[in-house]
Amino acid sequence: MATEFHMPLQGLVGLLLLCALPWTEGGKVLVIPVEGSHWLSMRDVVRELHAHGHQTVVLAPEVSVHIKKEDFFTLKPYAVPYTKQGYERKITQNINLAFETGNYVKTFLKLTEAIKNISTDVFKSCLDLLHNETLIQHLNSSSFDVVLTDPVLPCGAVLAKYLRIPTVFFLLYLPCDKDSEATQCPSPSSYIPSLLTRLSDHMDFLQRVKNMLYPLALKYVCHVSFTQFESLASELLQREVSLVEVLNHASVWLFRRDFVFDYPRPIMPNMVFIGGINCANRKPLSWVCIEAINQSLFYAECIF
Ligand SMILES: *[C@@H]1O[C@H](CO)[C@@H](O)[C@H](O)[C@H]1NC(C)=O
Ligand SMILES: *[C@@H]1O[C@H](CO)[C@@H](O)[C@H](O)[C@H]1NC(C)=O
Ligand SMILES: *[C@@H]1O[C@H](CO)[C@@H](O)[C@H](O)[C@H]1NC(C)=O
Ligand SMILES: *[C@@H]1O[C@H](CO)[C@@H](O)[C@H](O)[C@H]1NC(C)=O
Numbered sequence: 001m002a003t004e005f006h007m008p009l010q011g012l013v014g015l016l017l018l019c020a021l022p023w024t025e026g027g028k029v030l031v032i033p034v035e036g037s038h039w040l041s042m043r044d045v046v047r048e049l050h051a052h053g054h055q056t057v058v059l060a061p062e063v064s065v066h067i068k069k070e071d072f073f074t075l076k077p078y079a080v081p082y083t084k085q086g087y088e089r090k091i092t093q094n095i096n097l098a099f100e101t102g103n104y105v106k107t108f109l110k111l112t113e114a115i116k117n118i119s120t121d122v123f124k125s126c127l128d129l130l131h132n133e134t135l136i137q138h139l140n141s142s143s144f145d146v147v148l149t150d151p152v153l154p155c156g157a158v159l160a161k162y163l164r165i166p167t168v169f170f171l172l173y174l175p176c177d178k179d180s181e182a183t184q185c186p187s188p189s190s191y192i193p194s195l196l197t198r199l200s201d202h203m204d205f206l207q208r209v210k211n212m213l214y215p216l217a218l219k220y221v222c223h224v225s226f227t228q229f230e231s232l233a234s235e236l237l238q239r240e241v242s243l244v245e246v247l248n249h250a251s252v253w254l255f256r257r258d259f260v261f262d263y264p265r266p267i268m269p270n271m272v273f274i275g276g277i278n279c280a281n282r283k284p285l286s287w288v289c290i291e292a293i294n295q296s297l298f299y300a301e302c303i304f
Contacts, residue, residue, distance in 0.1 A: 026053035027145040030165065031073070032156025033058065034149075036091070039066045041256060041277045042150065042170055047072045057142070059156075061125055063087050078135070080125040090118060112221055119225040126155035127232060130162065139163060154226070154246055158233045161241075161249040169250045172257060176215065176222035179255075182247035183268045189215065192263050201263055 031046055033039045043066075046056050050072035060067040062077040063084045069075045093114075130136065140163055147167045149156030152174060160167040173179060175195070180187040193199040194214045199207050226243045233241040251270060258275025267273075285293075 026055055028143060029054055029056045030139065030142075030144040030147045030160075031056055031058045032147060032149040032159060033060055033067060034153050034156075035061060035064050036066065038150050038152065038172075039064075040281055042148070043070075044277065044280045045148070045170065057144075059129075059139075065091075078125070078129045078132075080121070081128070082121050087121075090114075090121075108217060112224065115221055116224050119228070122153055122155070123228045123232075126153075126158070126229070129155065130159060130232060130236060136163075151247060151250070154229045154243065157246050157249065158229055158236070161233065161246050162236045167250045168252045168254060169247075170254045170256070172255070174247075176219055178222070178226075178243060178247065179253070182244045182250075183253060183271060185266055185268060185271075187265065192265065194218075 029046075029049055031042070033042050046058065047070075049056050056073040057076055058067065058073045059076045059078065061080045063080050063082060065088060067075075139159075144163075144165050147156065147160035147163075147165045148170055149160060149167065150171050151157045151169050152171055157167065157169070171179070174182075177187050179185075189211050190208060191201060193201060193203070194211050195218065197207075197211055197214050199211055203211060229246070230241060230243050233243075233246050253268075253271045255271060255273050256275055256278055257273055259273065260275070
């Protein structure tokens with residue numbers, strides 16, 4: 001119990017020092033972002049941290065669509081086992097796949113294969129990163145005050161727990177209700193519509209059955225993509241570690257969501273909703289995207 005209370009406190013104190021007290025000295029922040037659109041709003045946070053006198057190191061894959069060297073952080077790239085062209089092609093193909101209309105089961109199976117394929121690549125680079133003793137020792141001796149990471153790919157979360165650095169999560173959501181599970185918030189499927197069901201909170205009996213069944217299929221996808229991170233965490237910490245335990249390490253959860261879009265539900269005091277940050281970088285939609293949205297088509301280019 002003692003340690004469970006200790007970590008959130010440490011993190012909160014860290015966060016207060018970083019954000020609220022302009023007269024404190026700058027802190028050292030290790031940022032472990034997730035590629036793609038995930039980086040865009042995190043980048044603004046990093047810029048703001050820099051403006052407040054904090055030192056930020058961004059640990060990022062060397063192959064990346066959006067993460068580039070900038071003057072407000074130190075970029076520390078790590079090697080990955082794929083090329084930029086191959087990576088971009090794969091991401092675009094697979095995102096389009098997710099929006100294919102047609103047989104649900106067929107699309108689901110194709111999508112599962114694709115997710116398996118991508119997560120194998122992503123996991124392999126995480127494995128190389130965490131097995132790189134030189135790098136780990138360097139990070140460990142750099143005395144970071146806090147880790148800022150998006151846990152949707154939990155590589156940064158595993159690293160933060162391994163190095164025992166207080167952690168702030170910055171995320172939209174986690175699949176399979178892992179965020180609710182890790183924060184111990186209820187998310188009853190009799191009331192909260194599951195992802196991809198397109199149901200509202202008013203469901204008849206059959207819709208409720210559907211709402212129960214969809215998450216089971218998704219659970220399989222989560223199992224496929226998360227189990228390998230659990231094994232990695234268990235190997236590093238030399239005991240059985242679940243994903244929820246890795247996620248529990250976070251002191252503060254910053255959600256890029258807003259209750260304008262979400263169903264009301266109980267939350268914990270360390271969950272903060274900062275949905276407005278998604279609008280920091282607004283620009284007019286291109287006509288291609290407006291047309292696509294109008295016709296319920298999907299183009300990866302419109303969100304990436
Ligand atoms: C991923 O897909 C590519 C082709 O798109 C294939 O060559 C590769 O073997 C697949 N990798 C895995 C781990 O399934
Ligand atoms: C380990 O990390 C160091 C420092 O970032 C880097 O120079 C080295 O190439 C990495 N080793 C491997 C095997 O990736
Ligand atoms: C980090 O450094 C501390 C103190 O030097 C040491 O006890 C700990 O084992 C190191 N952790 C890792 C993951 O290397
Ligand atoms: C959206 O589609 C409808 C019917 O297909 C069309 O009448 C309308 O002009 C479209 N709107 C835009 C903004 O393209």
